[in-house]
Amino acid sequence: SEAISQSGLIGDDSGVIKFVKWAKAELPDLVEGKSYILRNVVTDEYQGRFSVKLNRTSEILELDSQVQAAEVPRTSGQVKISEIKEPGRWVDVKGKVVSLWEANSEAISQSGLIGDDSGVIKFVKWAKAELPDLVEGKSYILRNVVTDEFQERFSIKLNRTSEILETDEEIEVSSQTVTFAGAIVDVQKGSGLIKRCPVCKRSLAKGICGEHGKVEGSYDLRIKAAIDDGEKVQDILINRERTEGLIDMTLDQAREMAMEALDHEVILSIIEEKLVGRYYTATGPRIDRYLLVERIEEMPPATLAEVEELLKEVA
Numbered sequence: 624s625e626a627i628s629q630s631g632l633i634g635d636d637s638g639v640i641k642f643v644k645w646a647k648a649e650l651p652d653l654v655e656g657k658s659y660i661l662r663n664v665v666t667d668e669y670q671g672r673f674s675v676k677l678n679r680t681s682e683i684l685e686l687d688s689q690v691q692a693a694e695v696p697r698t699s700g701q702v703k704i705s706e707i708k709e710p711g712r713w714v715d716v717k718g719k720v721v722s723l724w725e726a727n728s729e730a731i732s733q734s735g736l737i738g739d740d741s742g743v744i745k746f747v748k749w750a751k752a753e754l755p756d757l758v759e760g761k762s763y764i765l766r767n768v769v770t771d772e773f774q775e776r777f778s779i780k781l782n783r784t785s786e787i788l789e790t791d792e793e794i795e796v797s798s799q800t801v802t803f804a805g806a807i808v809d810v811q812k813g814s815g816l817i818k819r820c821p822v823c824k825r826s827l828a829k830g831i832c833g834e835h836g837k838v839e840g841s842y843d844l845r846i847k848a849a850i851d852d853g854e855k856v857q858d859i860l861i862n863r864e865r866t867e868g869l870i871d872m873t874l875d876q877a878r879e880m881a882m883e884a885l886d887h888e889v890i891l892s893i894i895e896e897k898l899v900g901r902y903y904t905a906t907g908p909r910i911d912r913y914l915l916v917e918r919i920e921e922m923p924p925a926t927l928a929e930v931e932e933l934l935k936e937v938a
């Protein structure tokens with residue numbers, strides 16, 4: 624921003640805080656590694672994070688003695704997601720949020736997947752980080768995040784010293800597209816007609832968002848199901864558009880039906896009735912445990928000729 628002449632982090636032995644020096648303040652630039660007394664700065668807060676602002680009335684005095692600053696992890700710079708191959712590294716990542724998951728712990732404020740043109744990785748934002756929420760479909764530069772590893776899968780963690788910058792840059796997300804054919808054996812809870820938080824898009828539980836409390840949610844349709852090919856079971860996630868096609872019902876029609884029945888679960892029952900036990904071929908990127916369905920087709924039942932052919936083989 625042109626209004627800002629300099630910004631960064633300043634620390635003492637108790638911690639580190641962001642500073643912003645306004646252009647209008649007409650103050651000299653601070654130098655990394657040097658120590659200062661910043662007089663008459665004003666504290667500020669944005670989304671639960673504090674900062675100090677240097678304005679016209681502020682003063683900068685350089686110190687000869689060094690102030691011992693609390694440890695600030697050093698990032699090894701911006702990396703591609705596919706380059707994340709070891710835990711405990713501090714990095715910057717630029718990517719697009721491809722999905723958000725329901726947080727299953729109070730210590731976690733948000734988790735999901737972020738991707739760039741080299742791959743996709745899980746991210747976890749700690750509640751203590753006090754960072755703003757990421758929005759599905761938006762692109763960000765995540766500064767100073769730490770890599771982690773669990774069962775040979777890597778993730779990045781956003782903590783107190785991390786920073787989130789939104790970017791307008793269009794980021795192409797690479798992922799491995801797979802095709803999985805089998806019978807749908809289960810339709811999971813959270814499928815059907817759901818409401819999402821208007822802010823973070825998470826699905827609401829009884830009108831309550833885990834992060835934003837009671838909100839006026841917006842309706843969505845989705846299917847979380849398990850498909851079994853006889854050897855493996857794959858979790859699949861089907862978005863509204865494809866769900867509408869599969870159950871031959873629009874979101875509006877589903878809403879009407881749920882209102883008439885005074886029960887949202889009626890849509891889940893319809894999905895179960897239509898899908899469970901039938902054979903499908905699903906294609907899409909496999910991201911963590913889910914195959915995000917981009918194409919799904921019901922496999923035709925075996926024809927009499929095919930059955931006869933099989934019987935001949937057996938005979």
Ligand SMILES: [Zn+2]
Binds near residue numbers: 820832833
């Ligand atoms: Zn929310």
